[in-house]
Amino acid sequence: MIGGTRGTSRLLAVGLTVLPALLAPVAVILARAWQQRSLLPILATVAVYPVMAALLLRGRRPAAVAATLLWAASLSVSIIAATRRDPASMARVVLNGPAYRDEMFAFIQSGAGRESDPSRFLPQHLLHVTAFTFLAAGSGGLLGIVLGAVLVGYMSYYVGALAAAGGAPGIALLCGWAPWAILRVGGFVIAGIGLSEPLLWAVHRRLEGGAVMPRPSYRSWYVAAGVLLIGDAVLKLFLAPAWAALLRPCLAP
Secondary structure, eight states: OOOHHHHHHHHHHHHHHHHHHHHHHHHHHHHHHOOOTHHHHHHHHHHHHHHHHHHHHTOHHHHHHHHHHHHHHHHHHHHHHHHHHHHHHHTTTTTHHHHHHHHHHHHHHHSOOOGHHHHHHHHHHHHHHHHHHHHHTTTTHHHHHHHHHHHHHHHHHHHHHHHHHSSSSHHHHHHHHHHHHHHHHHHHHHHHHHHEEEHHHHHHHHHHOOOOOOOOOOOOHHHHHHHHHHHHHHHHHHHHHHHHHHHHHOOOO
């Protein structure tokens, strides 16, 4: 009986883990249908946050990380696919999408810009990390997810627009997401899980009564997140100009 209960619990955790990845494309479809810029991050957050919170309150932190990463990947693929088919329509849906696309296209064409200038990209990274930290910690992860949806949204829109440019769509789809940006997403997710738990447990205890938050150490999680975020900056510093050259055929006439 105990084994059956554990099996059911494990199966439920697996189902919860993949659910946000299945819901993310629905968020993109609805936002595109209604043509509302503010709607996409809201719907995308609704697709993942309840699952992430439920998994954390069940003590399944690795599953919460996996669910959030799968959600981010699914959201990105959905936005890229929709943008490649109809860039003009998605331009009216993705917050900061057109502005970020223009900035990245200029960087790819010239090899110069914020992406290759640490005096410009490091302050932006610091701003994003600081905002994410306060938003995630102060909202039990909710507003951190909203910010993450916005960031994933406009980066994915740029990749879809790059593929739609027609020069080399295969290269755009394979390499449009630079490796340092992928590290950044992973770092934000891992940090966000640790930042979310204390407030989630406090609210849960107040609502349910008697529930006591486990006292695991977050040190290894924050170290892992820090390594990924530092790796993001280091890779960008050394690889950004070469990556612009790699992507330049995507914008060839």
